[in-house]
Structures are given as structure tokens and as C-alpha cells.
Amino acid sequence: MQNCYGYSSTGGIVGRLRIVFLSMALILLAAVGSGLVQLRGLHKSVDGLTLFAVPVLEQAEDLERNLTDMLLELQEFGNLDSLQGLDSTREDLSQRLLVLHAAVAAFTDIGLPTEDMAQSLTKIEAGGFDTLDTKAALLHHSGALDALSMQLGQWLDDVNLLLQTLAFTAESTRRATHEETLTDAFASTQMIEERYRQELLWANAITAVSSEIYASVDLAKGLRNLPNRGELDQATSVLLFKKQGIAHALASLPPSDERAQLAASVMALRALIFGEEGIIDQAGEAIALRAELDRNTYQQLQTVTEFFAVSQNIRRAARKQVDAANQDVVQTSDKLGWVLIISAVLTLLSIGAAVYFIVERQINQRVKQLTQAVLTIAEGEIDQEVAVCGSDELGKIAQALEVFKSNARELLRSNYELEKFAYAASHDLRSPLRAIQDLLEWTIDDEENHFSAEGRQNITLVQQRVARLNSLLADLFTYSVAGQDKTNLAELSLAQVICETAGLLDPHDRFNITFTGLETSVLTYATPMRQILLNLVNNAIKHHDRDNGTISVAAHLRDGRIFCEVQDDGPGIDPKYHDKIFGLFQTLRSRDEVEGSGLGLAIVSKLVERYGGTISVRSDPSAGRGTRFIFDLPEMSMDNSDTALAA
Structure with missing residues (x-):
């Protein structure tokens, strides 16, 4: 006979657990009271940290981030290549300056000295917009140079047609002269040489004009990329020399409509390059504006760097205040930690005692016994004894399990009797059915029996019903022994x-x-x-x-x-x-x-x-x-x- 783990208690398991939880709650309440004392000191330290030191540090870091972004924007001014991008940059700069003004105003409200920062910010604002205006003028001149370059390309296409016409005319003249020389019996050697010399001079003149024009156009297109005024002056001198070369080569060509048209085109080239608002003037303005833009950008970077240095000093001071406040918080937290450790130890000791004396001895051991009994019964051993008793919830579950065992025994007995009946019915009914089947077959086979069609049909129907009953009994037998x-x-x-x-x-x-x-x-x-x-x-x-x-x-x-x-x-x-x-x-x-x-x-x-x-x-x-x-x-x-x- 196994021991019966039963405990009588008016409150049952729920009442015992309530006692355990109430004990824990009292211990935790005492721990909370001790912790509140330390939390007051911690609150004072945190107030000093969050109301002054941290805000100043955050504002200083935000200011540095905005200054860094402004430095990047200033460095990108030179890479702007459109007026739309310039307008967007101007708007971004305005927004950035508003943020910086707000940051300086916040420092002033806190009580920090901000006179130097305000002056530097004013210089940054003025210089930034001046730089953008200079960049806008430079983009305008760059656009003008682009337009002049396109005109120069169109002009070169037209001149190429004239030069090709001149070359064709010279070649036609040369062939006519050659044929005339062959057919003219009176032409002297001196006359022939003079004709060839003249043709050679025309051909050389056309080549010289073409060469000088192409060289002048290439040099004019490259003026926009010159870095300084000195190189521009040297290129201008070269272009003037090329202009004289073109005029001299034109003079060597024989008079013709093509030469007149070419001379007019050369005059247009001079206007494009040397005229007012021409390529040389526009290139000179662009060089001057680039130099001015570089100077403004450099001055802006210097001013922002000075502003950045002031901001760093403020951030360092704020960092020191944060570190000091953090040290106070750490010290107070250590004190609070010791209080919590002591409280936790006491709580754990109380919980351990409650778990051992109440949960383990009065609940867990009985639950294990009940679980083992349930698992054993689930495996089919319904005679397993349930070694748990009592008037609490576990005792009532054990009593219910006994009822389940009784029902399972009754169900097994009923199933056994049902299968036994099915087996007996399917086995014992076969012999009478076989006798009926044999009797029907003998009746039909007996020649002395004369049945009507309806009678024979009824006998056949009876045979079918007997066969069906035989099949039913066979299936019933199969069902009764299935799975055994x-x-x-x-x-x-x-x-x-x-x-x-x-x-x-x-x-x-x-x-x-x-x-x-x-x-x-x-x-x-x-x-x-x-x-x-x-x-x-x-x-x-x-x-x-x-x-x-x-x-x-x-x-x-x-x-x-x-x-x-x-x-x-x-x-x-x-x-x-x-x-x-x-x-x-x-x-x-x-x-x-x-x-x-x-x-x-x-x-x-x-x-x-x-x-x-x-x-x-x-x-x-x-x-x-x-x-x-x-x-x-x-x-x-x-x-x-x-x-x-x-x-």
C-alpha cells in the first residue's frame, strides 16, 4: 500500500499560494520603501544632468553638426553647374543659418557668452550670399561661353563649305590649265612653269587659310578652361598672330566670290573672338570671377573654422559638467544598488523558504504523484493506484481520476463484450445461413419442383439476401478482430x-x-x-x-x-x-x-x-x-x- 500524500486545509492550494504571494509582497514593499530614500538623491543628480548639462551638450553637438554640414556646402559651391541648383543651395543656406541663429540664441538664454559667435555668424551669412552671387555671375558667363562656342562651331561648319568650294575651284582650274598646256603647241616652257607656280601658290594659300582657321577655332574654344589671366593674355597674342596669318593667306588667293565670302566669314570670326562680349572678354570675366569665388570661399572657411572652435570650447565645458553629474549619479546608483541587493537577498531567502515548505512539500510532491498516476493510466494500466488524497483541489482531481478509472474499466468491459458478441454472432449465424443457402439451391435444382416465374424470382431474391447477410457477417467478424x-x-x-x-x-x-x-x-x-x-x-x-x-x-x-x-x-x-x-x-x-x-x-x-x-x-x-x-x-x-x- 503506497503512502497517501494528503493535506487538509480550508483554503486549499489557492489559499496557500495567496499566503506565499502576500509574504513576497510585504518583503518587496519594504524594499521599495528603502529604495525610495535613495531615489530622492538620485533624482537630484539626474535633474542637474538633464536640465542643464545634457541640454548644453546636445545643443553644442547639434551646432557642430550644422557647422560641419555648412563646411561641406561651402566646399560644394564650386561644383554647382546650374542656376536651379544655385537657388536650392541658397535656400538650404538660409535654413542652415536660421538653425545656427536659433542655436546661438539658445546659448544666450542659458547664460553662455555668445558675442564672438554672433559676430562670426554674421560674417558667415554675408560672405555666404556674396559667394553665391559670385557663383551666379560665373554661371552666367559660362552660359555665354557655351553659346559662343556653339556659334563658333556653326561658323566652322559654314567655312568648311567655302573652303571645300575653293579647293574644288582650284582643282578644276588646275585640270583646265593642264589640258590647255597639252593642246597649246605654242606654249613655252616658261609659260607652263608660271602657270604651275601660280596654281601651287593658290593651293598653298587654301591650305594655309584652312590650317590657321582650324588652329584659331581650337584655341578659342580652349580659352574657357584657362586658369589665370596670364595664360589668357598669351593665348590672345597667339590668336592675333593667327588672325594676321589668315589675312595674309586670304590675300594670296585669286579674286573670286568664294574669297569674298570667306573674307566676310573671317570678319565674323574676329567679332566672335575679339569683339565686345566676345570669347576673350567672357573668358577674362570668368577667370576673374573664379578667382573671386576662391577668395570668398577661403574666407568663409576661415570664419566657419573660428566659429567651430568656439563651439568646441562650449562642448568641452558641457562635457565636463556631464561627467561630473554622471559621477554623482553613479555614486547614488551604487548606494541604491546595495539596497536592492540586500532586499533581493532577503526576498530570495523568503521565496526559497516558501517554495520549500509550501510549494515543494505541499504541492509539487503531490503533483508529481498525480502526474505519474495519470501517465501510467494513460498507458493502459487502469489499475494503477492514485496515491494522492485530501480535501483540496489536488485531492478532488485524484477523486475524479478514480471515477475516470471506473468508467474506463466499464468501457473496456463493454467493448470486450461487444466484440465478443460480434464474434459469436458472426460465427454462430454462419451455419444456419449456410443451411438455408444449401436448401435453396437443392430446391431450385430439384426437377420435380415446378415454380412459377414469380416464385423462382422470390427464391433468387432470398438467395441474394442470404449472400448479403453472409457478407455482412464476414465483415462483422473482420471488424470484431481488427487490430488485435x-x-x-x-x-x-x-x-x-x-x-x-x-x-x-x-x-x-x-x-x-x-x-x-x-x-x-x-x-x-x-x-x-x-x-x-x-x-x-x-x-x-x-x-x-x-x-x-x-x-x-x-x-x-x-x-x-x-x-x-x-x-x-x-x-x-x-x-x-x-x-x-x-x-x-x-x-x-x-x-x-x-x-x-x-x-x-x-x-x-x-x-x-x-x-x-x-x-x-x-x-x-x-x-x-x-x-x-x-x-x-x-x-x-x-x-x-x-x-x-x-x-
């Missing part, structure tokens, strides 16, 4: 089982019965697996609404289990009958339409459940034809087959 034998583990080829099943149920090959999936044998409960597959395939054939059809069986292994699917293309099963079809003697069609006992799927369900599996059905006639049954059984490896047999 768990020792029939064997290597089984599912493909071979399906092949044998097809030959047994469909000898005339009216249905296309196929198998896919596992090609190797598996170790499982052979007889139940065969019976399940046989019943499912038979069910698909019997309830098919056509003379021919397709039944496919698929199987695969996953996580130590065999998953099988039996799919047909029959009429399907309405979802509202999915739970009903696995019950005893349940059919969806009249037994006069389909021969069957209504036990086929019930046997399948019982076998799957007895051998640790699950089964489900997927079918919806409104969505499409066909029914699919899915079930799984354990695949018993050699390592756990002995355990399965023992179970």
Missing part, C-alpha cells in the same frame, strides 16, 4: 500488394489501377496494410458510377511513416457525409444498388486507429469528380520493431 494482432510485422512491397488487389477485385480489367511511389519494400504491419488497401480499392470500384474508370494509389515515406493515397475518378462524396462514411453500417446508396455491408470503411478506420495512424477523405462533387482517401501508418525499422511487438 500486432505481431505481424513483415517486409511488404506495396506495388505487389496493389497488383494482387487489382487481380482479385478487377479480374476483367475494367478499371485502370496503378501504383506510384515507393519501389522498395517497407517494414510495417502487413495484414492491416493489405486489408486497408483492399477495402479502399474495393470501395472505389463498388461505388463507381461507370463501367470503367481509373484508380491510382501513391505512397511515400516521411518522418518514419508510410503515407498512402487512393484516388478514383468516381462521382465523389458530398463534404457533409465525410464524417459519416467511417461509421458502422453506413452507406450513401441503397444496398439494392450496391452490394455491401457498410463496414468496409469502418474496418479501415478502426485498423488505421489501432495501428497508430490517421485517415482522411478529400472530395467535393461540386468542384469536380473523384474521391481521395489519405492515410498513414508507422514504418517500423529493425531498431524499434521489438518495441512495437512488445506494445
